[in-house]
Amino acid sequence: MEVSTSVRDTFVHLVHDVFPNLTTDEPLYNVLAGSSILLVSAVIYIFARLLIRPTIARWVYRSDNAWDNALQEYGFFRRLMHLFPAIFIYITAPVLIDEGAVFLGLMVKSSQLYMLYSALLALYALLSTVEYVYNTSALAKRAPITGFIQVTKLGFAIITILLSISLIVDRSPLLIVSGLTAIAAVLLLIFRDTILGFVAGIQIAANRMFNTGDWISMQKYEVDGEIKEIGLTNVKVQNWDKTISTLPTYSLTTEAVKNWRGMQESGGRRIKRAIHLDVHSIKLCDNEMLERFSKIRYINDYIEKKKNELQAYHRDYSIDESDLLNSRRLTNIGTFRAYLEAYLRKHPHIHQELTLMVRQLPPTELGLPLEIYCFSARQEWVDYEKVQADIFDHVMAMLEPFDLRAYQRDSHLGALVNRGSESPKP
Template identity: 55%
Template sequence: MWAGVRILFLWKVTRIVSVTKTNWDDYLLQVGFFRRLAHLFPGLFLYYTNTNFNLETSAAYAFIYFSASLYLIVTSFLVLQALISGIDKIYQASEYAKKAPITGFIQVARLLVTIMMIFLIISLLIGQSPIYLLSGLTAIAAVLLLIFKDTILGFVAGIQIAANRMFNEGDWIEIAKYGVDGDIKEIGLTVVKVQNWDKTIATIPTYALTTEPVKNWRGMTKTGGRRIKRSINIDMKSVVFASKEDLSRWSKYNFLEKYLHRKSLELAEDEKKTESEKRDLVNARKLTNLGTFRAYVDNYLKEHPFVHKDFTCMVRQLKPSEVGLPIEIYCFTTTTEWIAYENIQSDIFDHILSVMPSFGLRVYQRVSDKSKSE
């Protein structure tokens, strides 16, 4: 009889779910929530109708009461687990899943339901109220704190992560302490799974995301630009004033035509103001090959089709050292895709290194053909 009731119930529910426009009931049907819910009917029937059999003092009454109670506890546990799975599926299908993961909370809910079931079964076996068992937990609270230390820390960290939207599945993170560099695959209650770029899977404690220094590349991905910050060391012996022949040759470069025209006007105006010093090679303003080279690279980057126009773009000198004068390229690409980014960066520096001899500049390196010949 009960098999027929369950079949009729599931058939009716399936028909209702199929005609509704919402999706949440479809997910509940997929995880078996309604199927497990139908199993509660025979247990409830036996539990509430047992007294009508006038068996209160017999062993049969105790057996039926115990069996019905145990059946209801286990079935309710399965129903709640299915409900939690359905909630997880509903949330993962929503747009909020991309903003805040709830995997840790789902695991906490499963753990609490499991603990509740265990307490109810033990109380049923010993014939005591569940409150009686809970009162005894105070004596072993310290032991439980040690056992569930990672669980408690992970739960607290999960609240911080979800509330502040610090991390999400799919984020690219780096944690130097654990050697982690890759995408987050799952944020669980106690551990976080990260797939490194070498395709290995690293697991770290969830609370490490809030207690350790973590670099999250999500901002870079969202803005659509990835930074290039790399320098070339110039041999300072190759830095000289530009001659008229150099200026004439460089003025034919597309990226320098406007710059040199503007500078020539500035220098001419400066000579008028400092007539007495125009023959002083030390104090007179003159262009250098390095300064013109920086202007060339700056204009080259601003005209590059794959350099982001809305972000910072500059070519600057850094502090000189025993390995030369660093010229740093600071800009952002128009893509964040790894391979495309590396190709763009390589093409830019290929061009810069190739054009440097045209300005009479040399790259500093500790061992080179030039140093050997000298």
């Protein structure tokens, strides 16, 4: 109290030196006092920005911590500098300006609003720093917090607006909140996506459904790419054609979404493709074919093992091997399946710990589908396609040594036949 009185007396004495007949009750005095306060507050802000802030920046960049660098980058310290002039105005205005003056209330409320919004911006920078530090940690791969950070920012913004209205109208914030219940339905309509996005964000984080970097596919929205950001109301996905798709956050929990994270974490990417064989090329193996097949790498042991099994079977059941009706014989397609499986077992880019098989599918009018089902150890798109193409290049090339043919509908031959049938007879 004594300090305030001393400051006021000193200021009044300085004013009387310039305006000897001016009293503290006159409006000119309040104008001079307010102008002086604003001038000094501006000097304080310039001092803080030119001297204090660079000093803090030097301390920050000298440290090895990442969080204080993030605070500096997001402008936390710069926004804090605005609190110094606001606090100065709030403290000195009641000291130098008469209590009953209207100008005093304007100065005090302006300084309070100044402090309020400066603190809000500093808090925003702090929350952005928390988000940045979290996203650089290993925890970010388990659950994103961008949506929660945005909800927190929105909550503080609403609180700041309510407090601002409370300061302006000079009413309790609780009274203002109670009055908002009358327009609750309108607010729910306005913040519908925000509320749905917040609930979806909780579900996504709690169940670890999605995260930034996940590859997702959504046929409804024609989305096929990598999640770049999961926000409060929107999700940004960069498609493989480099376009950006923006989706409502709640669509990740209400629509059918395929997440390829399991494939990425498994270490393999599935190859599931069939080649259709001409059924007319399937036949039993004779000795000449078996002798030829036994020279093919990967299945020489298989051929020898099957020969012994068949000889033992014929011996046990007293069947002559020349009896085509009762004897058991190998087929070229069965031997080919055994070869492909052995080939895949030795392939350096096939994941050997995941499912691997070569199987027949039900025959169709296009022939007998022979499907390869395995997992590539290379998951990147380009490398994966190369591995898959190399495998089927080899499959197609090895059909002839096993006396097999791939089915192919020759449409041009059919057109020639039809043309010939339509030609006039001589």
